[in-house]
Amino acid sequence: GAGVSQSPSNKVTEKGKDVELRCDPISGHTALYWYRQSLGQGLEFLIYFQGNSAPDKSGLPSDRFSAERTGGSVSTLTIQRTQQEDSAVYLCASSPSTGGNSPLHFGNGTRLTVT
């Protein structure tokens, strides 16, 4: 079946511009995560959605970052007024459940380059 789909796969933007990254999770997966992967770093947690519950936004690095998940499915991560330090790969993952029961399924990410 279809896996987690992310778009665009690559995004080059100028400093100060806003960007939107999209994630289409696996159908039926209630949990959705955004991570950031930078050179030399492990996966950095950004935000977590579970069903209709309030999201855990504790990992968002600044108020320039926001995310939403419409209808419990597609999610969009928005970065406003991008900075060069925002350059990274942004990964989305989904899971059918949480609580240490199942692995996360990742998309191929969006590589963001801020010039």
Add this chain to the structure above:
Amino acid sequence: GENVGLHLPTLSVQEGDNSIINCAYSNSASDYFIWYKQESGKGPQFIIDIRSNMDKRQGQRVTVLLNKTVKHLSLQIAATQPGDSAVYFCAETGSGTYKYIFGTGTRLKVLA
């Protein structure tokens, strides 16, 4: 996705040999562990998982070993192939949490 970093520990293995990749996990309360493979330009791909009530689990050409006493996890790949070249990292989580903790990874290079 991209391979994690330029300064990852690297394991070079001759094609056909067995590979062992190690991971020290951080939380003694973690009870579910996962190994991922990440090829260049792709997202992490699930390989195998293990729960804390087990100390060994086997898949196709892969075996995961768990030592809870020293909080150590290892991934063994039998008869390593060129297609196994990638970054491998472990993840841990626990019952009652939705947070996963990821290791920084080991780069596996398979020599022909």
